[in-house]
Amino acid sequence: MAWGDEWVSLRKDGIHDPRGPAVRVLQEPEVALSKLTPDTAGNMVRWVQSLEKGEINPRANLRPDTKIRLYESDVLLNLKGGMPIVRFPHRQHTLWLDCTNCHDHLFKAEAGATKFSMLKILEGEQCGVCHGAVSFPLTECFRCHSVARPGDGKPRPSLPIAIPAGAVPPK
Amino acid sequence: MLNRRAEKEGVRPVIFPHWFHRIRFRCKVCHAELGFKMRVGSNDFKMSDIVEGRFCGACHNGEIAWPPDQCDLCHSGKRGLPTGIVGGHETGGPGRW
Numbered sequence: 001m002a003w004g005d006e007w008v009s010l011r012k013d014g015i016h017d018p019r020g021p022a023v024r025v026l027q028e029p030e031v032a033l034s035k036l037t038p039d040t041a042g043n044m045v046r047w048v049q050s051l052e053k054g055e056i057n058p059r060a061n062l063r064p065d066t067k068i069r070l071y072e073s074d075v076l077l078n079l080k081g082g083m084p085i086v087r088f089p090h091r092q093h094t095l096w097l098d099c100t101n102c103h104d105h106l107f108k109a110e111a112g113a114t115k116f117s118m119l120k121i122l123e124g125e126q127c128g129v130c131h132g133a134v135s136f137p138l139t140e141c142f143r144c145h146s147v148a149r150p151g152d153g154k155p156r157p158s159l160p161i162a163i164p165a166g167a168v169p170p171k
Numbered sequence: 172m173l174n175r176r177a178e179k180e181g182v183r184p185v186i187f188p189h190w191f192h193r194i195r196f197r198c199k200v201c202h203a204e205l206g207f208k209m210r211v212g213s214n215d216f217k218m219s220d221i222v223e224g225r226f227c228g229a230c231h232n233g234e235i236a237w238p239p240d241q242c243d244l245c246h247s248g249k250r251g252l253p254t255g256i257v258g259g260h261e262t263g264g265p266g267r268w
Contacts, residue, residue, distance in 0.1 A: 006259070015172055015248055015257050017183055022247030032194060043190055043259025058197045062204055062229060096193075098203035122262070129209050132262035134189045134198075139262060 006044045007033055042136045048092045070094045076147065077116060085147040174254045175212055177246055184248035190259065205229050212254040 007030040011018045029043075036055050037046040050056050060068045071094045077086040093102075106126055107114045114126075121128035122138060132138045174184035192201070201207045205226060207214050214226065221228035221239050230236045237244055 013258070015186055015252060017247060017249045020183060020247050021243045022245075025244060026247070027191060029188075029190060033190060041260075045190070047193065056194045058193060058195050059200060060197050062200055066204055068199075096198045098199040101199065101202050101209065128262075132260060133211075133256045134193075134260055137260050137262040 039136070041140050047135070048095065051095055069099055071099065075111065078145065084142065084145040084152075085149060086144045087147050088144070172248055172252050172255055172257050173212070174248065174252060175215075176217070177248075178250055182242060183246040183250060184252055184254075185245045186248045187245075211256055 007028075009028055009030070010016045010023045010026055016023050033043065033045050036050040037053065038044055039046045051058070060066075071090040073090050075088040075090070077088055079085060103109045106129060116126060120126050121131070124132065127144075128138065131144075136143060172184055172186060177184045202209055207226065216226045218239065220226050221231060224232060227245070228239060231239055231245075
């Protein structure tokens with residue numbers, strides 16, 4: 001069983017029809033996900049780490065002529081807010097996504113041209129198109145708000161963002 | 172959970188498991204190459220599109236994944252459930268998900 005009893009069987013997940021034929025055939029989440037780098041939130045998998053470690057090797061294209069674009073720069077956001085600064089890493093995002101998934105309809109490519117709003121994000125716009133739906137949830141504040149402000153000596157409350165190798169999930 | 176048309180057409184709603192697919196394909200394959208918009212319920216396509224090789228049919232063609240005549244493997248949801256994101260990463264906030 002996963003951290004937080006996350007991976008319930010398809011029969012008991014509340015969405016699959018337990019009387020239908022699919023639940024006898026489809027792969028159970030626990031079978032696949034329990035082998036991947038564990039997380040403490042969402043569906044309990046560190047998807048980027050799992051990809052980087054080679055635990056999974058998902059295809060990046062179907063068509064041979066598709067250009068696979070990786071982009072490495074980091075962007076710092078929320079420079080004037082009260083929370084720690086946000087470091088947005090392009091590299092981890094473009095491992096999974098294409099530039100056109102976010103630009104320019106969600107975020108303008110020009111630095112500083114997009115006004116971010118945590119309220120919009122919580123409503124499923126901007127970063128919230130994915131975070132809170134298919135990528136780590138919005139309750140993991142400090143994974144994005146990860147950079148201390150200059151002169152800010154106070155320790156920030158930290159969430160468990162790295163699980164030591166060999167850690168045993170709590171019962 | 173996809174139930175835009177399925178139940179009206181007499182079949183179970185479709186459950187698309189992101190976790191299963193992302194082990195095998197990066198997001199960009201479906202959301203850039205195949206043209207799936209990143210908002211549940213916003214992709215307006217029919218079984219005829221899939222049979223002709225568009226959307227899910229780019230893989231679900233009997234070569235990369237099971238063919239579209241295996242109705243029950245995708246149409247596997249409980250009847251009466253609405254289209255929406257369910258499970259793992261869902262944030263219990265005021266979001267539209």
